[in-house]
Amino acid sequence: MMVLIVIMLSVVGLAGTAVVLTGEPQRQALMLSAFGVASGLLFMVLQAPDVALSEIGVGTAIVPLMVMLAVRKTERRN
Amino acid sequence: MSFYPYLVAVWLLVVGAFGIVRSRNLIHAILCLSVSQSGTYVLLLAVGYQWHAKPPVFGEPATHPTAKVVDPVVQAMTLTDIVVSATVTALLLALATQIHKRHGTLDPDELRQLKG
Amino acid sequence: MRTVVFLAGAAGVVVLAVVAALHIPGFGSTFHPYRTAAVEASVKHVAANVVSSVNFDQRGLDTLGEESILLASILGAAILLRPAKDETEKRPLSAGRVLESTRMLGYLMMPITLVIGLDVIAHGHVTPGGGFQGGVVVGTGIHLLYVAGSYPALEKARPLRAVEWGEAIGAGAFASLGVAALVASGAFLSNVIGTGSFGQLLSAGTVPLLNGAVGIEVASGTAVLLGAFLKQAIMVKGPDDSR
Numbered sequence: 001m002m003v004l005i006v007i008m009l010s011v012v013g014l015a016g017t018a019v020v021l022t023g024e025p026q027r028q029a030l031m032l033s034a035f036g037v038a039s040g041l042l043f044m045v046l047q048a049p050d051v052a053l054s055e056i057g058v059g060t061a062i063v064p065l066m067v068m069l070a071v072r073k074t075e076r077r078n
Numbered sequence: 079m080s081f082y083p084y085l086v087a088v089w090l091l092v093v094g095a096f097g098i099v100r101s102r103n104l105i106h107a108i109l110c111l112s113v114s115q116s117g118t119y120v121l122l123l124a125v126g127y128q129w130h131a132k133p134p135v136f137g138e139p140a141t142h143p144t145a146k147v148v149d150p151v152v153q154a155m156t157l158t159d160i161v162v163s164a165t166v167t168a169l170l171l172a173l174a175t176q177i178h179k180r181h182g183t184l185d186p187d188e189l190r191q192l193k194g
Numbered sequence: 195m196r197t198v199v200f201l202a203g204a205a206g207v208v209v210l211a212v213v214a215a216l217h218i219p220g221f222g223s224t225f226h227p228y229r230t231a232a233v234e235a236s237v238k239h240v241a242a243n244v245v246s247s248v249n250f251d252q253r254g255l256d257t258l259g260e261e262s263i264l265l266a267s268i269l270g271a272a273i274l275l276r277p278a279k280d281e282t283e284k285r286p287l288s289a290g291r292v293l294e295s296t297r298m299l300g301y302l303m304m305p306i307t308l309v310i311g312l313d314v315i316a317h318g319h320v321t322p323g324g325g326f327q328g329g330v331v332v333g334t335g336i337h338l339l340y341v342a343g344s345y346p347a348l349e350k351a352r353p354l355r356a357v358e359w360g361e362a363i364g365a366g367a368f369a370s371l372g373v374a375a376l377v378a379s380g381a382f383l384s385n386v387i388g389t390g391s392f393g394q395l396l397s398a399g400t401v402p403l404l405n406g407a408v409g410i411e412v413a414s415g416t417a418v419l420l421g422a423f424l425k426q427a428i429m430v431k432g433p434d435d436s437r
Contacts, residue, residue, distance in 0.1 A: 020097035049322035057330035080220030137242035137320035154248040172274035
């Protein structure tokens, strides 16, 4: 259990760093989706199923969709 | 090991702030803010954890309620926070599209010079 | 220059965090007084999901506040995304090219997702879940119609007027349940209906009703938000757009 928690925490830390270091917002939206899945798994391992449900539903589907739509709307006028 | 989760939480917070400071695109800054917020969720859940304890749900299958469960108060705080911060991110994205419509650029450094 | 100032600030934050981490109980300790009190109170009110009980029964006023933040920011985003005076709405000509398998999966998974979302809302006081999570699932599930390739079908399935009303009705229902509890027993948002037996669908008093109200509000709010973004990205054309 301890090993699993340490591994998931490291994965989440690395995924967060990757989201910040990605330059373009389109790629960042996909990285954010992966970060959402990793966070959801971390919350499951920390025995919090309610929070994991919330995070997977929101961070994997809704926020990346809105970012992609905002990017599409703003790059049209360039 | 007792401090590793807190370190990861503070790392996420600091890395998100670093992304906002060095950002060249408003939408990139908004997503870095989202990463910082995730750092606070990790901190809250790490505060409430107990070794070898169960999740605080006794319903399915119906088990006998015991006190050896993970802290439910921080979980309640975190789960409403996740949904609400997604809508605040949506508000910020709407603001960013309006800024792009008015000024034609999403670069924070260029926007600072557009006065009057 | 900016980076130097930031690094100084970040160093300060890290120092404070390390000092704080050395003084709180370590990760995984057994000292959780709030946990013991919350589990006891939840068992007394016959709610099997302690997290839902904390959200809607023991700290219901906080949930009312969070729900108001949700309502206000969705309102703000919808207002900001309205078409301006110099923009026109153009109907998209065709449904776009979508793979056959994507279309089939979209049409197949949409009713399944909606039913799963409604189940998560309804059983929120017994299993993990509740109004917030189930509302997100329902609100996103209806957009599988758009993924399956047909924006006009999505517009027919969720008329924007109806979901705007739905969001307002959900928020109003939460507040009126609180006022009804105030009238019935003298404390806002208290648990006044009779509680059933532990672990059954009809238990925990007002918690399933509040779950339903929040579920309606979050699902409609998500649909309003995504609908506003989709409309801006697909249909609205500005004065200097080429296509």
